[in-house]
Amino acid sequence: MKWQLAETAKDLAAYIRSLDEDLAEPPPAGAVVTAPALSRAGKTAKAAAVTPAPAAEPATSPAPLMPSKKTASMDELAEQVKACRRCGLGSARLNAVFGVGSRKAKVVFVGEGPGFQEDHKGEPFVGRSGQLLDKILETVLGLKRSDVYIANIVKCHPMKNPSDPESHGNDRPPTPDEIAACRPYLDEQLRAIKPDCIVTLGSVPTKVLLNTDKGISLMRGRAYDYPVEIVPGRPVKLIPTYHPAALLRNPNLKRDTWEDMKMLKVFLETGKIS
Ligand code: URA
DSSP states (O other), X not given: OHHHHHHHHHHHHHHHHHHHXXXXXXXXXXXXXXXXXXXXXXXXXXXXXXXXXXXXXXXXXXXXXXXXXXXXXXXXXXXXXXXXXXXXXXXXXXSOOOOEEOTTOSEEEEESOOOHXXXXXXXXXXXXXXXXXXXXXXXXXXXXXXXXXXXXXXXXXXXXXXTOTTSTTOBOOOOHHHHHHHXXXXXXXXXXXXXXXXXXXXXXXXXXXXXXXXXXXXXXXXXXXXXXXXXXXXXXEEEEEOOHHHHHHOGGGXXXXXXXXXXXXXHHHHSOOO
């Protein structure tokens, strides 16, 4: 028991040190921490140290849970997303950001929506918060981004000024209509991958996928059953945690995130939620 506690403390210390290397770096000049959700991170129940954000929570009215008749292949879906004009985001963005990683992944990480860097590269989580996500995957789970799947609630960059995709600081949260228009793509991705677990990063994906209006600090710390059937008779677990960019803003959230990721690790290894 003592030995286990010492190992856990050593483990946590190594994780915090390793993330600190990232947190110590100032953001590159002109860079934007991409997730619009960051500014809305709530207080953590334990640390109570998140700077309350001035911006209001978006009215993420629960998106309809779409039953699907036929499962599209991932390649077909990616093509559909590239050509999508279901909402205004499709005409303003530079690149659709479909998703990345293993199509056989046991775990799918879901963020809010692409930011500046993701829009330019066409890949989710490639900015500073993405680098932190990679580090968390590696240090806590021993996984690479190619071992998991990473996607977003909306596939195109929501911009305050859609006529200027080259400007930094042009991010905004997706609207309920944009979320509802894009939701079927994520549902189809999940049906194609059939993961055992979904990890929602931050308040927006947690609210949307769990159909709740409670923020991330209230929802994290336990696992839920994803309320949409992906594989008949087999519920998919959903573990909410903080968005990595919230950790960049508030390092006190690292410990809660570590605990959430440890829960995920135990689940992936044993099929049980601790
Ligand atoms: N934040 C997100 O929510 N998604 C990304 O892809 C990048 C940053």
